[in-house]
Amino acid sequence: MRENLHRFFRAARGAGVHVSPAESIDAMRAVAQVGLTDRTILRDALLLTLAKSQDEKLALGDCFDLFFSQPEPPQEQPQASKDDASQDADQPPSSGSASEAGGGQPTEGLGPLAQMLLSQDRNAIQAAIASASGAASLSDIRYSTQRGIFSSRILDAMGLQRLRDDLDELTANNPALAERLRAALDGLREAVRDTVSQGLALYAREEAENLRNEILRNAPLARIERRQVAEMRALIRQIARRLRERYSKPRKRQRRGHLDVRRTLRRNAAWGGVPFLTAWKRKHRDRPKIVALCDVSGSVAQVSDFFLLLIHSLHEVVDDVRSFAFSSHLIEVSEILEKKSPEEAMAEIMSTVGFGSSDYGSSLVDFERDFMSTLTPQTTVIVLGDARSNNLDPRADILRRISERSKRLVWLNPEGRLAWGFGDSEMPRYATFCSVVRQCATAQQLERAVSDIVAIYQ
């Protein structure tokens, strides 16, 4: 059973549940306590010891059900030992020992696999497949492209070579039996393929998902294919959740161990300066204040979707966020982003100001006229846009005033550094007034940028 549990732990890791050695030891101890007879109790016990969140519990529950729907390896089946055919299966196939299983049938001199197939003993065949997949270490399967090699490894372990020899011999001597055997072999191939597919589903899920996500994280946002948009959204939401977990709770950090002498003396004046009560120094930390300006014009339409999604998540992380969207003029969108779900909010913003031709100058004028007073020396201003202003006046002077009034001015540009300053890009003129200018074309860069911005307030 221990072997089985170990395989289950691997399957659980495949399902995305992190099972450390210590946890597997705990699970073993728990299983030793509750036993194996009652499957629901076993399931509960494994869920209690291995899963560490509600999501993991669901994943692990599915994994458990899938795992135990497999036929168990032969040593677990008490009836297997009584079964002649499966006893053969347990022996190395090369031994080729003759057995009485065939009885009166003309199967003498055939290998164990051929005999098993001809006797059509389903249990024995399943058991043989299971033990062969153990020998071929099916639990190492990672990618769907490995299906072929694992199938052939399992078939080899079951003694395919011997079966082929038998088949050649029979074709000459006993064509009818050969035909039967060939049909049975096709059935066997199919069964093995199913086993491998199930193994793939069990053991390879995490790896495949990681690979896909990794590719997606580094793909340029502007060139995402339509079918990947949903996945990308999910990924950005994951990033947002991670940011929220890391930064949502403002930490009060005391500089413990540093006595505040002045306050201590004052507090203990009543006892003649004998320090009964102590006072400690505290570090003062700014509360995060963020103002985000997001370009939603036609030139960045592909990317602005994701920008808005990220700003939406910023609203959840930080209390004091005001966000603005602009193409030819600028409006405040804080309320829309706060009240509505990401999809609704994005649709509404895009329909009000989206897809216009961008005019950074007049948008900045709008901002200065109506919202300049929201900036304080604690504010971080984030501008998301390509700085392509259609050769209109960029009004860089307003950006200078914004940068003077705020703590930091961060510009995130979806275009690469090479494109800055070419065509109607005003990036070099704006860049002089920014504390940081970063390229921000992939999900990963987006995450890093936002994480850095929020981190300075921690």
Add this chain to the structure above:
Amino acid sequence: MAEQKASTSIEAVESGLAAQGYIASRQIATAVYLSQQIEKPILVEGPAGVGKTELAKAIAAWRGKKMIRLQCYEGLDEAKALYEWKYAKQLLYTQILKDKLGEVLGGAQTLHAALDQLHDFGDVFFSKEFVEPRPLLQALEQPGGCVLLIDEIDKSDAEFESLLLEILSDFQVTIPELGTVSAITPPTVILTSNSERDLGDALKRRCLHLHIGFPEQRLEERIVESRVPGISQTLRRQMVGFIHEIRSLDLKKLPSVSETIDWARVLVLLQASELDTEIVKDTLNVLLKYEADIEAATPQVTTFIAKAARSNVFG
């Protein structure tokens, strides 16, 4: 044989908790049984009001052990959770013993000898006498064992979690001046969390993770039955059915088990024999705690009552 024993023991846990008025699902009972057997704390997560704290109380009452509760909040530190030196007492003693001090040191001829004597003296003031045990240390010092409830661990700072690790895995704490204090009898530790923030992996790894969600209809009926004995069976079925309908709405705060029990008590007090629109609308504020939620639920009341009554006929 051992396996037979396990399932009967789990049933024993279930019935033991039931005797204290806590109707546990199979999963909860398994968790309690396992935590006893492999001596691991239970980390209970779930929405507010599903009986996380109640579970610890029920276990304590059932086993006849003392319950020690540590309520976590932001800024909780080891001085309030673990132990503290009785600073004022130390100071007071030195003041009182001032004269004695002179006598002790008077015998010393050189400064060096005086310092040596003073060193012996210093240890006196950092002894067990001057330690003020806080809940965690108290729990370890209970001779008969106890139930230690660390409530709302997610409200505390991340640093506090690390402080708990030693206690949770080895049932001991280290006080630099005194050495390591081990538990006389390992306490049953229950941690609760409302998932306000994600807990660290190190903490989670040391615990059995139990998630208590909203109970199924049958289970909730049994809970109401045990908590509010005066309620008639028809009303009980209807009201639990109604609450399950309410939980399908998108509300700010869904009513949980504690609200169900409160509502059952209110209905009994109002001597209602079955649900009708009037009485539900009047008492909806017991179930829903936000004005916006009440507004969202009110138009649905009649439909829900009808649904609950219908399911009553078939169930």
